[in-house]
Amino acid sequence: xxxxxxxxxxxxxxxxxxxxxxxxxxxxxxxxxxxxxxxxxxxxxxxxxxxxxxxxxxxxxxxxxxxxxxxxxxxxxxxxxxxxxxxxxxxxxxxxxxxxxxxxxxxxxxxxxxxxxxxxxxxxxxxxxxxxxxxxxxxxxxxxxxxxxxxxxxxxxxxxxxxxxxxxxxxxxxxxxxxxxxxxxxxxxxxxxxxxxxxxxxxxxxxxxxxxxxxxxxxxxxxxxxxxxxxxxxxxxxxxxxxxxxxxxxxxxxxxxxxxxxxxxxxxxxxxxxxxxxxxxxxxxxxxxxxxxxxxxxxxxxxxxxxxxxxxxxxxxxxxxxxxxxxxxxxxx
Numbered sequence: 001x002x003x004x005x006x007x008x009x010x011x012x013x014x015x016x017x018x019x020x021x022x023x024x025x026x027x028x029x030x031x032x033x034x035x036x037x038x039x040x041x042x043x044x045x046x047x048x049x050x051x052x053x054x055x056x057x058x059x060x061x062x063x064x065x066x067x068x069x070x071x072x073x074x075x076x077x078x079x080x081x082x083x084x085x086x087x088x089x090x091x092x093x094x095x096x097x098x099x100x101x102x103x104x105x106x107x108x109x110x111x112x113x114x115x116x117x118x119x120x121x122x123x124x125x126x127x128x129x130x131x132x133x134x135x136x137x138x139x140x141x142x143x144x145x146x147x148x149x150x151x152x153x154x155x156x157x158x159x160x161x162x163x164x165x166x167x168x169x170x171x172x173x174x175x176x177x178x179x180x181x182x183x184x185x186x187x188x189x190x191x192x193x194x195x196x197x198x199x200x201x202x203x204x205x206x207x208x209x210x211x212x213x214x215x216x217x218x219x220x221x222x223x224x225x226x227x228x229x230x231x232x233x234x235x236x237x238x239x240x241x242x243x244x245x246x247x248x249x250x251x252x253x254x255x256x257x258x259x260x261x262x263x264x265x266x267x268x269x270x271x272x273x274x275x276x277x278x279x280x281x282x283x284x285x286x287x288x289x290x291x292x293x294x295x296x297x298x299x300x301x302x303x304x305x306x307x308x309x310x311x312x313x314x315x316x317x318x319x320x321x322x323x324x325x326x327x328x329x330x331x332x333x
Contacts, residue, residue, distance in 0.1 A: 017261065017262045017263050017264075021226065021261070021262065024226065025179075025182060025226055025227075027179070028177075028178065028179040031178050031179055031182060031223070032176070032178055034222075035178060035219040035222060035223060036219070038215075038218055038219060038222060040215055041213075041214035041215050041217075041218055041250060043214055043246075046214060046246050046249060046250055047246045049249060050245040050246040050248075050249045050286070051245070053245070053249070053282065053285050053286045053289060054245060054282040054285075054286075056282075056285045058281055058285075060319065063281065063315075063319065064316075064319050066280070066281045066284055067277060067280075067281075067312050067315055067316050067319070068105075068106050068316070069284065069296065070277070070280040070281070070284065070303065070308070070312055071098065071105065071106045071107075071108065071309070071312055071313075071316075072106045072107065072108065072109055072298050073109055073298045073301055073302050073303050074108040074109060074302070074303050074305065074306070074308060074309055074312075075108070075109055075110045075111075075112045075133055075269070075271075075302050075303065075304050076091055076094065076095045076108045076110070076111050076112065076306050076309060077111075077112040077113075077237070077304060077306045078091050078112075078113060078117075078306070079112070079113070079114060079135060079139070079140075079237075079238075083113070083114065083117060085117070085120045088111070088113055088117045088120045088121050088124065089120065089124045091111055091121075092111050092121055092124035092125050092130070093124070094309075095107060095108040095110075095111050095125070095128075095130050096125065096128045096130060098309060098313055099313050099316070099317070101317075102316075102317070102320070105313065105316065107128065107129065107130055108130060108309070109130070109131060109298040109302055110130060110131035110132065110133040110162070110163060110302070111125065111130060111131070111132055111133065112133040112134070112135065112163075112165065112304070113132070113133075113134060113135075114134065114135060114139075115134050115135075115136060115152060115155050115156040115159065115161070118132055118134050118156050118159035118160055118161045119159045119160060122159070122160035122161075131162035131163055132160060132161050132162050132163070133161065133162065133163035133164070133165055133203070134156035134159075134161040134163070134164055134165070135164075135165045135166075135167075135236075136149070136152045136153045136156050136164050136165065136166055136188070137149035137152055137153060137166040137167055137184075137188060138152065138167070139165070139166075139167050139205075139236065140167060140207075140236035140238040140239075141167070142166075142167035142168060142169050142170065143169075143171075146184060146187060149166070149184070149188065150187060150188065150191045153166065153188050153191040153192065154191050156200075157191070157192055157193075157194060157200050161200050162200055162201065163200055163201045163202075163203060164188070164192050164200045164201070164202050164203065165203040165205055165233065166185070166188050166202065166203070166204055166205060167205045167207065167236060168181050168184070168185070168204060168205065168206060168207075168220065168224070169181055169184060170206075170207055170210050170211065172184075173211070173216070173220060173223075174210075174211070174212070174216070178219075178223060181220075181223060181227075182223055182226065182227045183227075185202075185204055185223075185224055185227035185228065185229060186227050186228060188202060189202050189227065189228040189229075201230040201231065202228065202229055202230050202231070203229070203230065203231035203232070203233045203267075203269055204224040204227075204229040204231070204232055204233060205233045205234075205235065205236055205271075206220050206221075206224070206232065206233065206234060206235070207234075207235055207236055207239060208234045208235060208241075208242075208243075208244075208247045209235060209239045209240060209241030209242060210239065214246070214247070214250055217247055217250050217251065217254075218250060218254055221250070221251050221254035221255070221258075222254060222258065225254070225255070225258045225264070225266050229266060230266065230267060231266065231267035231268065231269050231302070232251055232254075232255070232266060232267075232268055232269070233268075233269040233270075233271055233304065234247055234248060234251065234269070234270045234271055234272070234304075235270075235271045235272040235273075235304070236271070236272070237271050237272035237273075237304060238272075239272075242271060242272025242273040243270035243271055243272050243273050243274055243304075244273070245282065245283070245286065247270075248268065248270040248283060248286065249286055249290065251268050252268055252286060252287060252290040252291055253290060255267075255268055255291060255295075256290060256291055265294070265295075265300065266300075267295070267299065267300040267301060267302065268287070268295070268300070268301055268302075269301070269302040269303070269304055270283060270303065270304065270305075271303070271304025271305065272304060272305070273305075274303055274304075274305040274308050275305065275307050275308055275311060276308070276311050277308075277311050277312050277315040279308070280303060280305075280308055280312065283303070284296065284301075287301050
C-alpha cells in the first residue's frame with residue numbers, strides 16, 4: 001500500500017472555511033478565548049462511551065480484516081540510545097515482510113527512527129512504499145530552543161523523512177502560553193517543506209499523560225489542528241501514562257468537530273501501551289463509530305505500538321491455522 005506524502009491540497013470550500021477561523025489565532029487573547037470557550041469535557045460520559053465501544057463483538061471474518069488493517073497502520077519504531085544501523089535495517093526488513101512464513105501479511109505503514117537514522121532507513125526500505133518517520137524537536141521532552149528544533153526537523157527532512165513526529169512544549173502549554181505553542185507548530189510545519197514543493201507530513205505529539213485534564217487534551221487538539229497538524233498523536237511512549245481509550249476518543253471527537261467546522265481532515269495516532277490485537281480492534285471500532293470509514297486507512301489513523309505487531313501476527317496465524325504458534329514463531333525486534 002502506497003500512501004501520499006504531500007500535504008493534502010484542501011478544496012476551495014475547506015480552505016475558505018479554515019481561513020474564516022483566522023481571527024481565532026490573530027493574537028494570544030483571541031486564541032485563549034477560543035480554546036477556553038470550547039465545551040467542557042464530561043469525564044464520566046467520555047469514559048463510559050469509550051468503555052462501551054470497547055465491548056463491541058467482532059466476528060471471525062471481521063476480525064481477520066481488522067488484523068490486516070491494523071498491520072498496515074503500525075508505525076514500527078526504534079527510539080533508543082543504543083540504536084545501530086544494523087538494528088534499523090533489521091526493523092525495516094520486518095516492516096516489509098512482517099511474517100516470513102506468510103508473504104500475504106501486509107506491510108506496516110512506517111518505520112520511525114531518530115533523525116540520524118533516517119538515511120539508513122530510507123535506503124533499507126527502498127521502493128517498498130513504507131514511509132520513514134522521524135521524531136524531531138528535541139524528542140521526547142521538547143526542551144530546546146526553537147532554532148534547534150527547526151534545525152532538527154530540517155535535517156530529518158533533508159535526509160529523506162516522509163513524516164515528522166514533533167513534541168509540543170508541554171511547559172508552555174500548561175503555563176497558558178498558547179500562542180507560543182501555536183507559532184512553534186506553524187514553524188515546524190514550514191520546516192517540513194521540501195525544495196520541490198512537497199512536504200513531510202507533520203504529526204504533533206501532546207504527551208497526554210502530562211496534560212492533567214481532558215479539557216487540556218481538547219484544547220491542545222484544536223490548537224494543533226489550527227496550526228496545521230496533519231496528525232495529532234497522544235504520546236511519545238516514554239512516560240508512565242501513554243495512549244488510553246478515553247483520551248483517544250476525545251481526540252477523535254476533536255478531529256470530527258474540526259472537520260465539520262473547516263472541511264479539513266486530520267489524522268490521529270495513539271501511541272504507547274497498545275500491545276494486543278484485542279486492544280487494537282477496540283481502537284478501530286472507536287475510529288469507525290466516531291469518524292467513519294474515511295479514517296480507516298493508514299493515511300488517517302496509525303498505531304505507535306511496535307510490540308503490537310507480534311501479537312497481531314500470532315492472532316493472524318491462529319485464524320489461518322486454527323492454533324497458536326507462540327512467540328517463538330515471530331521475529332523479535
